Amino acid sequence: MRRQVSCAGSETTIIHIDMDAFFAAVEQWAHPELRGKPVIVCGDPDGRGVVSTASYEARAFGVRSAMPVKEARRLCPQGVFLSSHLSDYAAISERLLEVYRRYTPVVEPFSIDEAFLDVTGCERLHGDAVAIARSIKEEVRRHLGLTCSVGVAPNKFLAKMASDMHKPDGLTVIQAEDVPRVIWPLPVGKLYGVGEKTAGALASMGITTAKALAEVPVEMLTARFGVMGRVLHDVANGIDSSPVDPGVWERPKSVGRETTLAEDSADEEALVRHLLSLSEQVARRLRKHDLVARTVTLKLRYSDFTTLTRSHTLDDFTCYDEDLYRAAVELFRSNWTRSRKVRLIGVTASTLAPSHDYTCQLALFEGPLSHERRRSLASALDRVRDRFGEGAVTRASLIDIAPRRRPGDGYGRDKSRKGG
Ligand SMILES: [Mg+2]
DSSP states (O other): OOOSSOOTTOOOOEEEEEETTHHHHHHHHHOGGGTTSOEEEESOTTSSOBEEEEOHHHHTTTOOTTOBHHHHHHHOTTOEEEEOOHHHHHHHHHHHHHHHHTTOSOEEEEETTEEEEEOTTOHHHHOSHHHHHHHHHHHHHHHHOOOEEEEEESSHHHHHHHHTTTOSSOEEEOOGGGHHHHTTTSBGGGSTTOOHHHHHHHHHTTOOBHHHHHHSOHHHHHHHHTHHHHHHHHHHTTOOOOOOOSSOOOOOSOEEEEEEEEEEEOOHHHHHHHHHHHHHHHHHHHHHTTEEEEEEEEEEEETTOOEEEEEEEEEEEEOOHHHHHHHHHHHHHHHOOTTSOEEEEEEEEEEEEEHHHHHHHHHHHHOHHHHHHHHHHHHHHHHHHHHHOTTSOOOHHHHTTSSSOOTTOOTTOOTTOOOO
16 A cells, blocks of 8 residues: 655655553553552463563563563562553553554554554644654653654664664654664664574574675575565665555455364354354454455354355444354354254355445444444454454453353453453
8 A cells, every 4th residue: 555645755754653661561550559660461470471571670680571470580579470451452552543643644553562654744734753753752651651662764664673772762763874874783683574593594694784784785685585685685775665554455255264163063052152253253354454244154064064054144334243243143043953063163254345435434324433433442452362362352242142151151251361
């Protein structure tokens, strides 16, 4: 997708924003008694997991992300170890994006706590990029009590490199002409996108610094690394032409998910729970592709391999878990032969349309707000799942649509073990 905001002839200006010790900072903001203390957020403080985020106070003791919790406890026995509250972080992530979008519509969420903004052409409205960066930092601090590190540069790669240079609470500008001074002295492994394996391969070629990499003829790099060789050559020279992309545009004909059960089953409740999980996955894919769907198809394959597919057309387009789930459960209840064991179960959404067109129509009927609210909750959850995997968060309320729920059944429980 091309940049939406630009002035003819103007240089591209990109801002990269990276929240500082995001999860720990959110906890410290929510619990003032934790401020100034070494806070360590992890999946399971008493388990064998790893550290998600350490506050800067904890980092002073050598605690780092991805370190085993056990090791962190050894380094920092006085640390406050907390389990993560992913849906809270996702909700704040969503609020951060709202702040950014007040400055430019061209915002690409990059992870739960990072985003790229294309602010080219926004100067007349908001001042130059540095003024915008300052203003965003101030707004984020004032309204959300959080600090972030910001990079300003002519492209995404340099902006990402810049935001990492003065953490926490940094604001770093890299201009194209700064590349020899700022980027070239760096070891190749410090270049964003160059992993350990590539750095090792480069080292075996005698290339250890960005400067050395920049000086290698691109043909030599492509001969050794294929298309990645071109990328290596470009980043070492501070070149990156990838646009800030607020949404990936790919349009499939249908979006489906199916699962073969571990054991053939005629347990209605268990089958309905599979439908919930499948509907969530399908809805998420729809949102990922900025699509809405109007037809829901259920697929059941019985133990004897006979297969049944039934479809239902919804009154309206949707990209939400609960709408797909309700339709899938309806189809299941009215078509499943109760005594027959099921081997495979699937949910597919079809009759697709771009969600943008739909949102415009919808605004005429119900006002954009309820759609926006649902959409923002859904996308916040999607980001958590992108980062932590499917099943990191499930909306427990959806399970209530299913009948005969056993109390205390843990399926779909928020695994972050959030307490209220
Ligand atoms: Mg961060």
